[in-house]
Amino acid sequence: MSPKAERILERASKALVRERIHDKRRLLDANAKHGKNLHLWLSTKLSPSDWEFIDRITMATAESLLTQETERLNKKFDHLQARRPKAPAIDQKRVVVNLTDTEIDDSTRAVLSKGLNFAPAPHKIPIKDIIGGIAQAVRKVSHDVAEEIRNEVSTFLKKAKPPKANLKPSELSALRRLTRNKDITILPADKGNATVIMKTEDYRRKTLDLLDDAAYRILPRDPTESITKRKFELIKKSNIPEEISRNLRPPAPAPPRMNGLPKIHKDDFEEHALISAPLRPKYFYRYVDDTFVIWPHRVDTLKPFLDHMNSRHPSIQFTMESEKEGRLPFLDILVQRKEDESLSHKIELTL
Known part of the structure; x- marks a missing residue:
């Protein structure tokens, strides 16, 4: 099956x-x-x-x-x-991916591993919310059915007791800390069931990068009202039954909201590692297993950057070779740094 x-x-x-x-x-x-x-x-x-x-x-x-x-x-x-x-x-460690430069404790990881659809057990029965939801739901059914539903819900609520806690005290504290922390964003990965933690600043920056595409443009005003009006006119002119057309008319139409989902598969490993690095290279090029990096910071900050890259995944480890006398071989090319800081290259052929 x-x-x-x-x-x-x-x-x-x-x-x-x-x-x-x-x-x-x-x-x-x-x-x-x-x-x-x-x-x-x-x-x-x-x-x-x-x-x-x-x-x-x-x-x-x-x-x-x-x-x-x-x-x-x-x-x-x-x-x-x-x-x-x-x-x-x-x-x-697989279901919770941390793309920030801050380590998370076991309680935080345990809470996030439950997934974003996990609901903490309430301390008391949300009677008002349930009644309000039922009142909204029974609007589209007959009076007799609605009354039967209300009676069943009323009977159930009279006997209902709050559920047992499904979080440990340490996990509940971790959940509260995550809720208060506005510097991080927690969202699902684009593939799989993983939960991703990333810096809010990085999330906003990557989302804005997506909007730089020519497919998007800024509209002079919100078109929701005009589109909704046109839609209602078309429904009214059609032969659609009233029961169906009623469901096609949303009570409070609103424009959709955009959100981004981070990629966590290995092809994007270096992107995630670079985003979370304290200092980032000016350029980072990769060909299969070889990388070429231009580092605009002090030389003594290179080693911490290498340690950071090697700490991101246990099976992906980097080694480093720095330039000597302004020269650095990369694959079959010798890259040279000129006096004006520009780069030149020479192809090295081995016979």
């Missing part, structure tokens, strides 16, 4: 489980109402002594059945948990 088919099967299985849960809840609610009506009816038909006797026997039987069923379901759950294969350990 292909990975896509497995994902479809998993989503379908979860949807079926959710439907069974909803169906059982509806049956339990119907049984509760029926039991309440039967309770009231019997209390009016039986004498007080008979009613007390039957009520006591009924409660004892119900508690016994509840205990037996709870034990059966717990055994079934433990059996399923034992059969479930253990997920492989996550390599946090």
Whole structure:
């Protein structure tokens, strides 16, 4: 079975489980109402002594059945948990890529390795947010269905309890520090499931570099309103059914927002390493495994730069050869620095 088919099967299985849960809840609610009506009816038909006797026997039987069923379901759950294969350990160094020049601690790395879709458990049930979301969602369904949904949500919220914490105290502190730190930007990589940390300054600069392309231009004003008006006119003139056309008319149209996704595969290794370097070369050229660098800073800062490049990936290590008497061989070319600081070259042929 292909990975896509497995994902479809998993989503379908979860949807079926959710439907069974909803169906059982509806049956339990119907049984509760029926039991309440039967309770009231019997209390009016039986004498007080008979009613007390039957009520006591009924409660004892119900508690016994509840205990037996709870034990059966717990055994079934433990059996399923034992059969479930253990997920492989996550390599946090692969799923969290740090493109800044600041090291991150284990708690920060553990939080980020959970992914950007991870949601910390709330300390209390967000009742107002849930009710507001339900009110927005049921606008497009019939009155009876909407009322049923509201009743089910109301019943659920009355019994709901806050979930258990899914973060350690140290991880929660790390998450708060990340939220307050405006000097870094955290976003997903362009490929894979990695989470990338980079300097906000570098993120903005690279995004602006993308906008320098001739495909983009600054508009004199926001065209959203005129485009929306034209769209509404076309929908009105069409033969599209009202139910469908209503969904085609957004209540609060807004222009899209642009965001960049960093590349983290090895082809862009040097770019990421250079971005995070304290000092950067003026030019950095690479041909396969050989690089040619023009360093505009002091000579004593070259060694820290080399150490920085070698610290970025354990399997990628650089060696360095500096110019001697203004000359430096590179591949089969001898590069020479002139007195006016310009460069010349001479091809060296080995027979």
